[in-house]
Amino acid sequence: xxxxxxxxxxxxxxxxxxxxxxxxxxxxxxxxxxxxxxxxxxxxxxxxxxxxxxxxxxxxxxxxxxxxxxxxxxxxxxxxxxxxxxxxxxxxxxxxxxxxxxxxxxxxxxxxxxxxxxxxxxxxxxxxxxxxxxxxxxxxxxxxxxxxxxxxxxxxxxxxxxxxxxxxxxxxxxxxxxxxxxxxxxxxxxxxxxxxxxxxxxxxxxxxxxxxxxxxxxxxxxxxxxxxxxxxxxxxxxxxxxxxxxxxxxxxxxxxxxxxxxxxxxxxxxxxxxxxxxxxxxxxxxxxxxxxxxxxxxxxxxxxxxxxxxxxxxxxxxxxxxxxxxxxxxxxxxxxxxxxxxxxxxxxxxxxxxxxxxxxxxxxxxxxxxxxxxxxxxxxxxxxxxxxxxxxxxxxxxxxxxxxxxxxxxxxxxxxxxxxxxxxxxxxxxxxxxxxxxxxxxxxxxxxxxxxxxxxxxxxxxxxxxxxxxxxxxxxxxxxxxxxxxxxxxxxxxxxxxxxxxxxxxxxxxxxxxxxxxxxxxxxxxxxxxxxxxxxxxxxxxxxxxxxxxxxxxxxxxxxxxxxxxx
Amino acid sequence: xxxxxxxxxxxxxxxxxxxxxxxxxxxxxxxxxxxxxxxxxxxxxxxxxxxxxxxxxxxxxxxxxxxxxxxxxxxxxxx
Numbered sequence: 001x002x003x004x005x006x007x008x009x010x011x012x013x014x015x016x017x018x019x020x021x022x023x024x025x026x027x028x029x030x031x032x033x034x035x036x037x038x039x040x041x042x043x044x045x046x047x048x049x050x051x052x053x054x055x056x057x058x059x060x061x062x063x064x065x066x067x068x069x070x071x072x073x074x075x076x077x078x079x080x081x082x083x084x085x086x087x088x089x090x091x092x093x094x095x096x097x098x099x100x101x102x103x104x105x106x107x108x109x110x111x112x113x114x115x116x117x118x119x120x121x122x123x124x125x126x127x128x129x130x131x132x133x134x135x136x137x138x139x140x141x142x143x144x145x146x147x148x149x150x151x152x153x154x155x156x157x158x159x160x161x162x163x164x165x166x167x168x169x170x171x172x173x174x175x176x177x178x179x180x181x182x183x184x185x186x187x188x189x190x191x192x193x194x195x196x197x198x199x200x201x202x203x204x205x206x207x208x209x210x211x212x213x214x215x216x217x218x219x220x221x222x223x224x225x226x227x228x229x230x231x232x233x234x235x236x237x238x239x240x241x242x243x244x245x246x247x248x249x250x251x252x253x254x255x256x257x258x259x260x261x262x263x264x265x266x267x268x269x270x271x272x273x274x275x276x277x278x279x280x281x282x283x284x285x286x287x288x289x290x291x292x293x294x295x296x297x298x299x300x301x302x303x304x305x306x307x308x309x310x311x312x313x314x315x316x317x318x319x320x321x322x323x324x325x326x327x328x329x330x331x332x333x334x335x336x337x338x339x340x341x342x343x344x345x346x347x348x349x350x351x352x353x354x355x356x357x358x359x360x361x362x363x364x365x366x367x368x369x370x371x372x373x374x375x376x377x378x379x380x381x382x383x384x385x386x387x388x389x390x391x392x393x394x395x396x397x398x399x400x401x402x403x404x405x406x407x408x409x410x411x412x413x414x415x416x417x418x419x420x421x422x423x424x425x426x427x428x429x430x431x432x433x434x435x436x437x438x439x440x441x442x443x444x445x446x447x448x449x450x451x452x453x454x455x456x457x458x459x460x461x462x463x464x465x466x467x468x469x470x471x472x473x474x475x476x477x478x479x480x481x482x483x484x485x486x487x488x489x490x491x492x493x494x495x496x497x498x499x500x501x502x503x504x505x506x507x508x509x510x511x512x513x514x515x516x517x518x519x520x521x522x523x524x525x526x527x528x529x530x531x532x533x534x535x536x537x538x539x540x541x542x543x544x545x546x547x548x549x550x551x552x553x554x555x556x557x558x559x560x561x562x563x564x565x566x567x
Numbered sequence: 568x569x570x571x572x573x574x575x576x577x578x579x580x581x582x583x584x585x586x587x588x589x590x591x592x593x594x595x596x597x598x599x600x601x602x603x604x605x606x607x608x609x610x611x612x613x614x615x616x617x618x619x620x621x622x623x624x625x626x627x628x629x630x631x632x633x634x635x636x637x638x639x640x641x642x643x644x645x646x
Binding site: 340 | 587590591592596614629631637638639641
């Protein structure tokens, strides 16, 4: 055993935000706006302002034209077509109603949104119900600047270890510095998890690695809807670069249009039926699959929306997109071959309408709690078949949490950590560094990816394939306590690996329980929606180290849009 | 494992730290003495290209190993 000793530092604040992406920064800024006396610290694994998903995405915000559609109208459309009767209609209604207010807030915080010359927003319609407006990719850089001006403090390069609890309340968190290994113990009256979803380190820009989910789970917070953590989409075969909406123009190697097999009318976005069609064609030996981009109005435009200011002027993003698309174009050339690949986006931390988890004082916002909130039903985290909803969902969640926290904190008692818990967390944190030799983090991560990656295991599912996935994960799980870290960077990889194993186990086990197909959730052996038995959420909880599953009834009777009866 | 290459022209580098901050996967570390980036963990690069795109002196280059990237699908073509 290696001797590893790092300094321990104690800190104290009112609110500790974990994760410096859009959701975390929104909450931090808004708490300060509501009450400047509340101290807020943001702990971030890399550098807040440059982390998260928003600054690496498509640079768009979902837009609802209140002159054209009503929140009720959108909720009805979403419930029938996307969430398939599991979505929380009350929270979805609130999200749509706050659309303009949220965009105004971002602009107030320095975020650049392109306008027309007459001062109106530059909206592009994306469907009968929705539109999109551009946003430049320095969104989180601007938000960090605003947060700093308001007095928010930042701890960069500190990786979250554990959420600390005492008497059933969140009282802080622990983390370690990637740079010098210092073990931080931060006491806080309220803790906000904003660490993103689980994406298993497979596709480039999707960087959630699930340590926040794992920390919440270990602390005893309940999870909900983990089975909807299986987003997949089409990628160009050479560059691994995504090609959004290209599921509309899929052809097999024989030259047959295969989009016709699963899509008869225009749909909001990629669907699990498109994923299944790709798998069926490949299995039948009719692959590879190619696309004919010129046959669809959006894909025909190619990448000009990103690489030129023709639609929206986003100068910061333009530099980045030109690089990325340029490098992709070099290797893709005229090749139109595409591949389906798993993105993941598991977001299962259960929260109420204030974004509060089942632990008092612990909140979860943004991509960590998208399906856990129940807001949108049977669909993975943003884009969740709603391009542009990711950033605004993060802003929405941050605003709600800030409202609740600014009331909670002044009345809360000073946080007191449980020293035994701190000692246990410190031991767990550095354990992989103490081992002289063992399994590498890469071996564990690769094992998880081999299990969840194949889309027939995770998107177009069957009992047999789910069982195979689950068995693979249980084997990998045995390696977790044997992981040995080479250095602090690798120590972080070890904790990410452990979190990935947990997410994959929840994914396979919950998917096995849900014996139906609904929305994005697709099982080959149970192809129909079952409203008699499955108007339910699956919940997961850590009970003394055991993963315990249960279900809760969806309170659909309280909501305006009703499911059709029976199967 | 993919073998991405990130190179820095230290002569041109002005030590602004943007590449270090922009790296969201801890691939780039900072040498405080020399005031230059250290390409510490290129094997974990997720090829977002922000280091290269945001460098004010255009002195950092990312060479993506596209062939080394994996899909994790069942078909031989997309392993």
